[in-house]
Amino acid sequence: MNALLWLVPGLPAAAGAVLALSGVRSRRAAVTITLTVAALTLVLTTGFAVGQSTVRTPFLAKADLALGMDPLAGVVGVAVVVVAVLVLVFAGADVTESPARFGGLMLLFVAAVLTTVAARTLPTLILGWEVMGATSYALIGFDWRRPAAVTGGVVAFVTTRTADLGLYLAAGAALAGGGTLDLARMSDVAEPWRTVVAAGIAAAAIGKAAQLPFTFWISRAMEGPSPVSALLHSAAMVAMGGYLLLRVPELLARTPVVGTTVAWIGALTTVGLGLVALAQRDVKQVLAASTSAQLGFVVLAAGLGGVSAGVGQLLAHAATKALLFLAAGAWLSALGTRRLSALRGVARRWPLLGALATVGLLSLAGIAPLSLWAGKEGVLAVALSTTSSRISSEGGWPLYLLGLLGTALSAAYAGRVLQIIWSGRSPETDRWDEFEPGTRRIEPAMWPPLILLALAAVALGVLALPAVSDPLAAAVGGPHPAEGVVELIGSAGLALVVTAIAWRRTAVAERRPVRSTRPTRLLLDWFGLERAARAGLVAPVDRLAGLLARFDDRMLDAGVETAAGRTVALAGAAARFDRSDLDGLVEGLGRAVRRLARLARRPQTGQIHQYYLQSAAVVIVVAVLLIVIG
Template sequence: MLWLAPLFPIIAALLLYRFWATSPSRLAIAWSAAAVVFLELAIVWFAEASGWSGVLNWNRHLQLGIGFTPLTFLAALVVPVVAAPIVFFAAAHEEPERLGRLIALLVGFVGVMQLIILARDLLSLLIAWEIAGAFSWLLIGHRFQDPERGRNASQAFLVTRAGDLGLYLAAFVAFQQAGNLAYAGLDQMSPVAASLFAAGVTVAAFSKSAQLPFSPWLFAAMSGPASVSALLHAATMVAAGVVLLMQLQPMLADVSWFGPVLMTVGLATALAGGLVAAASPHAKRLLAGSTSAHYGLMFVAIGAGYPVVALLHFALHALMKAPLFMVAGIAGHQAGSYNLANIARVRLPDSLIYTSAIAALALAGLFPLGAAWTKEGVVSAAGVVAPWLAIVVMLAGGLSAVYAARFQWSLFLRHKEKQPGNSSTSGPAWQQHGPLYVLAVLVLSGSVLWLPTVNRELGAWLASSFPGIRLWEFVVSMVLVLLGLFAGYRMVTTELGQGGRRLSAGRDFLARWLFLPQLAQRFVVMPVDALSRRLATLDDKAVDAVVRAGARFALWLASVGVRSGESLSDLLPRGGARFGLALAATSSRCLEWLSDQLPEAPSRLSGLAGHQIRRLQSGMLHHYYSLMAAGVGVFVLTLLFAIIKGGLL
C-alpha cells in the first residue's frame, strides 16, 4: 500500500495533464494542483500512522522496497508542505504557454522525490534518481525555444550525471558483497568494500546537492522558471544527496575518511557559495549560491555525526528558500530582469516586504527564528569535532547574513520610486502572494524549536539527540550575523550609489562561481557534446550504411520476388483456367450425349417391346394355345430345376 505515496502524484499528474493544459482558469489549475499535493501529504501521514510498507519482487535476488523511519517520515512531510504553495504560485505566476506541462512536471516531481526519500534499497533509489535527473532537465529547459536555456538544461543534466556514476559504483559493490541491494545489509560489508561504497555514494550526493566541484550546475539551473527554481532548491532535486546521506550515515560512520571528507567539502562549499552569493548581481544566482552554501552546512552536520540536525536544517531551509525564489520571480517579472540593480528601480508590492524579510532573516540565521536554531545546531555539531570548525561554520553563517541582507535591500530599499512593471502574463496578485504568506507563517512557526521542551520532544520522536548550544558559540555567531546584515546593507547602498557600475575583477571572479561553470562547460559538456557528434557521424557512416545496404538488398530481393512471383502467380491461374475449359468442353460432350441417351433409350426399348407385344395379338386360337403350351413348359422346367437344386430328387 505504501507505493501509493510516491505513485499518487505521478498518476494524478498524468490524469490531470489534459485539464491543466486546456483549462482557461489559472485559479482552477492552482487549486487542483495544490489539492493533489495536499492529498499526497495526507497519504504520507496516514501511511505512517497505519504502518504501511511496500515490497515488490524484482527477481529472486532483488526487491524493490520502501518504508518509513523517523527521519524519512519527517522529510516526506516536508516535500508536499513546501511543494503545495509552489505549484499554486506556478499556476498563478508563470506564462500561460505550456503551463499545463509545467504544472504536471512539478506535481510529478513530488512523487519522484518521495520515492528517493522512502527507498529502502539501492535499486528503488537508482530508479528514482534517474527519473529525477530527467525531470530536472525537462523543468530547467521548460522554455526550450531559447537555445541558451536548452544548453543550460543540458549542462545541469550532464554535470549531475557525471556524479551519478558513483551511485552505480556503490550499487555494484553492495550487490557483490551482499547479493542484494537492500540498505539493511550495508553495514556487513568488508572495510575495503565499505570504503568504495561510501566513495560512490558521496560523489553522487555531492553532485545532486551541488557541492564542490559540482556546485556551478545551479547557475545553469537558473534558466528555469522561478517556480522550478523554488521546487528544485527547496524540497526536491538538490535535497536528494543530503536525504541519502542522512539515511546511510549510521552505516558508513565506521569508514575513517567519510566524516572528515563530508565536513571538509561542506565547509568549502559553504564558504565558496556564500562568497559567490554575496558577489552575484543576479537575484536568482544569489539564491543559488545560498542554496549550495546551506547544503554545505548540512553536509557538515552529517559528517560530524548529527544527521538529525541536517534534516531539520533541510526542513527550515526549504520553508525559507521557496518564498525567496517566489519573491525573486515576481520582482524579476516586474523589472524585466533578474539583475538586482534593475529590480531596485521598480516598486514592488508593500506586502512582499514583510514576507521576504521574514524569509531573508531566517536565511541569515537571526535569533529567534527556527532556521537560526538549526544553524546553531550545525555550529555546535562542528564544535564537538573541533572548536575551530565551529568558528568556520560561524563565518559561513555571517556570509549568509551578508547575502540575505543584500537580497532584501536590493529588492526593497528604493521600492517607492517607481510603479510596478508589466504583469500581463501573470494572474491576480493575491494568487501569487498567498503562497508566500503561508510559507512565511511556517517559517515563523519554526521559532518554537528554541523552546527546550519542543526540541527535547522532537529529539525523542526522532530517536536522536541534538548537540548542546554553547553560550560563547551562540554569542559569536549572532555577532557575525549582525555584522553580516550591516555589511549586506552597505553593499547595496554602495552599488546603488554607483548606479550599477560594472563589477570589479575580484567580484566578477566570485560572481562567476570561481569560473567553475566555464570549467564544467569545457571539461564536461563540450567533451560529451563532441563525443555525441562523433558517435552520430559514426552512426551515419557505419551503422546507417549497413542499414541502408540491407534496405537496398531487401528492395532488390523484393523486385526479383515481384517479377518471379508475377510469373508463378500468373502461370497457375492460366493453367487452371485452360484445364477448366478443357474439362468443361469434355464434360459438355459426354454429359450431353449421356443426358440425351438416358431418356431416349428407355423410350426406344418400350417402343420395341410394345411393337413385339402387338404382334402377339393376332386373333388366332392356335397362336394362343402355342403360347400357353410354351408357358406351361417353362413353368415345369423351372419347377424341376428348383426341385433338383433343393436336393429333393
Template sequence: MLWLIPLLPIVTGAVIAAMGDRSRRWLGTVAVMVLGATLCLTLLAAAQGWTATLIWSDAIRLSAELTPLSAAIALMVPTVALAVVFHATQHESPQGIGRLTGLMILFTGGMQLVVVAGDLLTLLIGWELIGACSWALIAHKWRAIENPRSGLYAFVVTRFGDLGLFAAAIALFAGTGSFDYAGIATLSGPLSFIVAYGILLSAASKAGQVPFAPWLFRAMAGPSSVSALLHAATLVAAGAYIIALLHPSLSVVPGWQATTIAIGLTTALAGGVTGVLQNHAKRLLAASTSAQMGFMFVAIGAGYPGVAALHLIVHATFKAPLFLVAGAAGDATGSYRLDRMRLGRIMPLIAGLAVIAAAGLAGLPLTGGGWSKEEIVKAAEHADFWLSIGVMIGGALSAAYATRFVLLAFGRRSEDDRDIAAPGWAETAGIAGLGALTLATGLLWVSPLSDALAAATGFTLPEGSTLGLVLSLICVAVGVASGIYVVRHNPALGRTGAAAAASDWLGLPTLITRGVVLPFDALARAAARFDDDILDAGPRSVAALARRGSMAIAAMDNQVVDKGVRATAAFGDWLARVADRFGEALSDGIPEGTAGITGMLGREARRLQSGLSHHYYAYIVCGIFAVVAILAAGA
C-alpha cells in the same frame, strides 16, 4: 498502502500534464486536492508505521518504509510543494500551465518515492524520475532556445553524478545479493568504498556541491516556481537527504566523513562568496542553496545527520518563498537584476514576506534558520573547533547576501512612479502560507519544544559552548552590517568587471569547460576522424583480401546480403503496385457500397409510408400471420 504516497502524485501529475491547459482555478483546486491527499496519506503512514514490498523476482524486490528521519522529510515535501504548486497555477504564464502543473506534481511524487525507498533499486527509480522531471521543468519555456540548453546542461551534470549511485547499487548487489539498505553495513573492502563514495558522488551532484555547483545557475532558466520546488523540497534536497539517511552505514568507511566535511565546507564558503557578488536575484538564491546544503554536509560528516535533516526542513520553509518573491519581482520589472528592483513601495506585503524569509536565510536569532544553523555550528564544534569557525564564516556570508537580497529587491525608492501592479491575493496566498511556516519554525528556539521534537524523531542534538554561540552571533551581525554597507556603497556589485566574472562560481564553469568539456569534445572529434578513416579504408581492405583469395566472402555477401536487400525492395515494389490497383478501389468501394445499400433501403422504406391506413392494417395482418407461421414451424 505506502506505495500510494508516491503513486498518487505521480499518476495524477502525469494525467494533468497530458490533459493540457485548463483554467487557473481548476488547476489550483486539483493541485491542492492531490498534494493535500498526499500529505494526509503521509501522516497516516508515519503514525501507523506502514511498510510496502513489491516482489519482482526471487533476487529483486522493491521496498518502502518510513524511518523517523524519512518520515519528517516525507511530511515536509508535500507541505512545501502544496504552497509552491498552488502559487504556480496562479502566477506563471498561462501558456503551458497545465503541463507545468502536472510535471510539478509528478516531480513531487518522484521525490516522495526517493524518501520512502527502502533499498537502492527503489531509490534509483525515484532518483531517475526527479532527474527527468527537473530537465523538463527547467526547459519548460522551450521556445527560447537557451532554456532547453540549460535544462540539458543541468541534466547531464546530475546524470554524471548518478553514475555513482548506479555503481553503488551494482556493488551492493554483488556483495549481498540484494539492494536493501541494511546490506550496506555488511560490506567490507573495495565494495564498501564503491558504495559509500558512489552514493556521496551522486548526492553531491544533486545537492549542487563543488565541483557540480554551476548547474544550479543554469537551472534558473526555469520558472521561479520550478526553482522554488527544485531548491526547497525536491531535487537538490534529495542529495543531502540520502547521505543523512544512510549515514550510519556510510560513516564507517575510512575517510568518508572527512571527505563529506571537505565538500560541504568548501561549497558553503564558495557559495557564500558567490552569493555576495551576484547581481542576479535567482542566481544569488541558487548560490545560497549550494551553501546551505554545504552546511548540511558538514553536519552529516561531523556525525549529526539529524541536525542536517532539521536544517533541510527549516531551509525549505524559507527558501521556497524567497524564490517565489524573487519571481514576482523579476516578472514585475522584466529583469532579475537586483539593482533595478527596490519594490518595497509597490509590493509592501510581498516585501514583508521577503523580510521574514530572508531573516531565516541570514540565520538571525529567534528564526528557524538561525536555530538550525547554530545546531550545525555545535555539531562542527564537536568535530573540531576550527571547523566550527569555518561554519561561522559561512554563516556571516549567508547574512551578508540575505541582507543584500532583501534590501535591493524590496527596499524603497525615495520616489517610485513605475506602473507595476502588485500580485493578487491568489498569487500571494502560497507565499503567505510559507511565510507562516517560516515564523512557526522560530519556536525551535524554545528548548523544551526542540528537545521534544528531537526525541520524537530520534535525532540527537549536540551540546555547544557559550563561546561558540557568542562568536557565531557576532559573525551574523558582521554579515548583516556588511550587506548593508555593500547595498549603500555599491548596489550594482557583480554587474560588471572582475566581480561579475567571480560571481559565476568563482570561475568554476570556465575551468570545467576548459578542463572537461573541451578535452572530451576534442577526443570525440578525434574518434570520429579515426572512425571515418577506418570506414574509408574498409572497401579497399575488402578488395585486397578478395585479390588474395578471399573472394568467397564477397561472393557470400552478394548471394546473401545483396539478394536479401533486392528481394525486400522487389517485394515492397510489388506491394505498392497491388495497393495502387486494389487498395483505392477497396477503400472507396466500402463506403460507397454502404452508402448505396443504405440509399436503396431508404427508398424501399419510403414506399411503405403511403399514408393510407388500410395499407398499414394489411401490413399488420400479414405480420401476424408470419409470426404465427414461424411459431408453428418451430413447434
C-alpha cells in the same frame, strides 16, 4: 494496509502522467486537478508518516522494491508535500502557459521525490532518483522556446546525471562485497567494497545537492520558472542530496575517509558559495548560490554524523528558500526583471511582499529567533563538539570555524539584498513601467503561500528550543550536542553585526561606479567551474566523438563501401560463370544423358528372341571376363 503505501508516490505519478499527456486547455481545470491531487498526496503522506508503514515487493535477488515511512522519512516527506502544495497554489496564478503540462510534470516530480524519501533499497532509490532528474530537466526547460532554458535543463541534467553514476557503482560494489542492496545494511558490506559503496552514494548526493565541484548546474537551473526553482531548490531535488547522506549515517561513520571528505566538502561549499552569492547581480543567482551554501550545512552535519541537526537545517532551509524564490517570482511577474539593480525600492512599492521577503532574508542571515538561525546553530554545535580522530587532531574546530564563516557570509549577502529592496528608487527603477513582459500587478492567489511560508520560517525557529529539538532529535537520528547559550547569543550577535555592515556597505556602494575586478568576475562566473568542466570533460569528449566520427566516415565507411564494391564484382563474376560456363556444362551433361538414353532404348524392341540373344551375349562376356581374371 501497508501495500497502500505505494499510493503515496503512485497517486501523484499516475495523475501527473495523465494530466501532462491529456492536453487539457482549461487553466482552471488543470490547476484544480493539480491542487486536488497534491492535497490528497499530503493527506496520504501524513497518514503513513504517523503510522510508519513499510511495504516490500520482490524485484531482484537480494534487492526488493521497498518503501518505508520511519520518523526521518515522515518528517521530510510531509515537508516536501507541504512546500509542493504551497508552490502549486502560487504557480496557479504565475504559470499561464500549458498549465496541464506544468501541473503534470510537477506532480510527477513530487512522486519521484517521495519515492526517494521513502526508498529502503537501492533499486527503489535509483527509480525515484532517475525520474526526479528527468522531470527536473523537463521543468527547468519548461519554456522550451527559450534556448537558455533548454540549455539550463541540459546542463543540470547532464551534471547531476554524471554524479548519479555513483549509485550504480555503489550497487555493484555492495553485491561484490557480499551485502544486500538495503540502505539500512550498506554498512555491513565487507571492505574495501564498503568504502566504494560510501563513495558512490556520496558522489551522487553531492552532485544532487549542488556541492563543490558540481555547484555550477544550479546557476543554469535558474532559467526555469520561479515556482520550479521554489520547489526544486528548497525542499525537493537539491535537498534530496543532503537527505540521502542523512539516511546512511552508519555507512559514513564506518568509512572515515568518505565521512571526512563529505564534511569538508559541505564546509567549503558554505564558504565558497557564500562568496559567490555575495558577488551576484541577479536576484535568482543570489538565491541559487545561497541554496548550495545552506545545503552545505546539511552535508557538513551528515559527514559528522549529526542527523537530527541536518534535518533541522533541511526543514528550515525548505521554508526560507521557498519563500524567497516565490517572492522573487512575484517581483519577476510584476516587473519582468531579475536584476538586483532594478529591484531597488521594490519593498516600498509592495510593502506586504517586502515584509514577507524580509522575514525570509532575515532567516537566511541567521537572525534569531528565525528558522535558519536555529538550523545552522544545530550544525555548528555538532562541528564544535566533534572530537573524532577522523576529522583532525584538533577535533571539529577547523570545520566549526568554516561553518561560522559561512554563517557570516549568509548574513552579508542577505543584508545586501535587504538594503537593495528597501533603498530608494534609482534612475533604473524609475523606468519600472518600461519593463516587459511586466504586468505591474501581483495576483491575489500568490499571497497565501507567501504568508504561510513566512510564518513557517518564523515558527521553525523553535527548533533551537530543547523542548522541540530534543524530541525531534530522538525521533529522527538520536540526540545531537545542545547549543550553548554563549554560542547561540554569539551567533545571533554575529549575524546582526554582519547584516548591519552589509547594509551600510551596500548603501555606500550604490553611490560609487561598479568596478568589475578579476576576483569579482571569478565569483560571478561561479569560480569558472562550468568552463573547467567543459574544458576538462566536455571538450575532450567532443573531440573524441569527432575523431570517432571521422574514423567512421573515412575508414569504416570506406571499408564498408570497398567491401560492398568487391562483393558486387564477385557476384557479377559468379553470375557470368553461372550464365556461360556452368549453364553450358549443365546443358552438355543433359545432351549426353539424352544420347545415352536413346542408346539404352534401342535394345528394348519387345522381341523375345532378341532378349535371349542379348542374355546369351551377356553370359558369354561374363564367362570370358571370369576366365581372363582367373
